[in-house]
Amino acid sequence: MRSELRQLVDMTEDGKATSEDFAHAPLPETMTAVTVHRDEMDMFRGQAFQEKDPRRSLHVDEVPLPELAPDEALVAVMASAVNFNNVWTAIFEPAPGFHFLGEFAKFSEFNAKHNQDYHIPGGDAAGVVVRVGKAVTRWKPGDRVTVFGAVVDLASPEVYDDEVRDPYGRAWGFETNFGSFAHFTVVRQNQLLPKPEHLSWEEAASMPLVATTAYRMLVSKNGARMKQGENVLIWGASGGLGAFAIQLVLNGGGFPIGIVSSEKKAEVVRKLGCRDVIVLERKPGEDLFLDEYGHTRARQILRLKARIRKYTGGEDCDIVFEHTGRSTFAASVGVAKTGGRVVTCGSTSGYDHVFDNRYLWQTVKTIIGSHGANYFEAMQTARLICRGRLHPVLSRVFPLEKVSEAVSLMHKGQHVGKLGVLNIVPREGMGITDRERREHIGEAVLNRFRTPCFDSSAR
Ligand SMILES: NC(=O)c1ccc[n+]([C@@H]2O[C@H](COP(=O)([O-])OP(=O)(O)OC[C@H]3O[C@@H](n4cnc5c(N)ncnc54)[C@H](OP(=O)(O)O)[C@@H]3O)[C@@H](O)[C@H]2O)c1
Known part of the structure; x- marks a missing residue:
């Protein structure tokens, strides 16, 4: 592991580092990222859905760290998780993600960085804030967070009724670049949620996208x-x-x-x-x-x-x-x-x-x-997770370099629950600080989907 990443993991684990320490921690110039490539977006043309193999289109690359806009935070991604929109990105359906990146880049000068010849997908993350832009007011370096995916334009009048109605709204890591399948990601401050401290990094990362979407669909006044x-x-x-x-x-x-x-x-x-x-x-x-x-x-x-x-x-x-x-x-x-x-x-x-x-x-x-969730709905969901009323359904965990295997399993429907990804952290089970709540809930409840009764090769 690179020395800068090891230092971030150590600072996060020992719990003594201050916000200043995180703000000044050295960062690498490049990061490992899982990507699809612009020059391959026609590679599956003419093939049926099942024939398109994400393992052919997802690559592991070394790319520069993204620049920060004033309202953005740079998050060191300890862990992430696979979602079905990663399948869509990897098979370039219903349209190649590069089309979305081109459109997004036109909105503002700060979005231009998203229009690259590579696209980093990923819509779930848990990690630590390491830098913040000048306009970020609610979060600071050192904050332990999860990330949810609604990227909205606060200049759209519609967001003051319901963010999901924003005509310029985009799904992070699906319709924007620099998603969670990398060592670092950039997100707007109103995508950040508190990390549930009774959960490990990979457990925490596995929940926001689907939990917030299901919450809006079933519980919210918008659902x-x-x-x-x-x-x-x-x-x-x-x-x-x-x-x-x-x-x-x-x-x-x-x-x-x-x-x-x-x-x-x-x-x-x-x-x-x-x-x-x-x-x-x-x-x-x-x-x-x-x-x-x-x-x-x-x-x-x-x-x-x-x-x-x-x-x-x-x-x-x-x-x-x-x-x-x-x-x-x-x-x-x-x-x-x-x-x-x-x-x-x-x-x-x-x-x-x-x-x-x-x-x-x-x-x-x-x-x-229904589509995703707004920030209020996401916070309500995060509260249920943090208070131990919604539990992870992780079944397997993969290293970042093996994301394509995990996306392929989801494409074929050969998974249950969520598939987690270790980005920076070297092993599972790190990041838990509230042991009391964890014990109260019990390992059996937190690991219900990690059972040998499901063999991913058999449906
Ligand atoms: N708009 C949004 O905000 C939003 C957010 C999250 C997800 N989504 C979308 O919702 C869908 C599900 O996401 P997910 O994360 O839950 O995916 P998932 O983990 O793959 O689960 C989907 C389940 O659907 C079942 N399924 C698939 N094809 C089916 C069919 N033809 N008939 C009946 N059941 C079928 C599969 O179970 P069985 O094998 O048991 O049938 C599978 O376990 C995806 O299309 C995703 O893009 C949208």
Whole structure:
């Protein structure tokens, strides 16, 4: 490990270094980063989704440290985590990330640095602030933080209603450069959240993106406003979003019903306390609820509805938690209760959704679009994490140099929960300072997804 990085780790671990010490700690001129390259953005042209291999497009490079804008902080990234938008970046879908970087660079002179011939992805991080710009007021060098992904323009009037409505809003590390798959990242001060001190760096880094997104979708006034006792159907229940949706539903007194594709994944989901899990096996690329012409298969949807009712004592779902997209959306609209809500933030299986609109209008259901979270929602989520009401669902951890392996597992759906990444820290388990809270919660709860019952090679 480079001497500058070792010094930062030592200062962070021993807990005696002051903010001044961090502000003056020597930094290297270059950093290791995982990147995609502009001159390769057509490499998968003509291939199907499953054929595009992230291990071919993700590289490990040495690049300069990014410059700081006045409202930005430079964070030494101790650990990070893999998200599905890293898959999109690595396979250059739905559009190459370089298009977003070019657009972002035009907004202001401070954004110009983002338009490089390499793109560092990554949308989750935990680390230490090592430098701050002159306009940063709330954070200082030495602060131990996690990072959440909304990059917004505070000059947009819309952000004062809801940041997510900002027409210039961008997702950090997906639509901006210098994401979390590097030794350092630059973020705006309103992306910073406190690090939960009962968690290790890799546990803390694994939560912000999916936890904040699920919080907005289910709990926030901008989402489904879940109430006690509601039935919530959760697609992809063993994945990152799904595992946090289950925790939020249980916290809020609701009844989660998870859907997964294998009994092994069902077993993991039950460990979260979700008793009712439906296994719907499917072949790669298969649409269970659409026929060969792309029309909805009403009978299949009714069958799913009947299976749900077995768990609920005959009730339908008040809320359907959607992100799986085209292949499930018709069912989501179909199985929601009269007056129910389908809340969606993504389209893993395709974004051109098809559904029978009679099941929406005649039964007065609502579809709610949701995207990331605003800073207030992110802070509310961080509070739940710090107070021990939302727990990590890490299943495996990879060194930074092996990020492409982790992204490939997610691309193939051969993971559960979250996949963590060690950026600067040399090993797992570092960074925990609140041992009392950790003991109170218990290792068993914090490690529920790290079980041998899931073999990533078998679905
Ligand atoms: N807009 C936002 O702010 C936002 C934020 C986070 C994520 N997202 C999007 O949400 C999606 C999920 O993210 P994630 O982090 O939870 O990913 P993830 O960890 O890969 O989990 C997704 C789960 O969906 C299930 N799935 C995939 N294809 C399916 C299909 N055709 N039918 C049924 N289930 C399917 C898989 O589980 P099984 O194998 O068990 O079916 C998988 O575990 C991604 O598309 C991501 O880009 C959007």
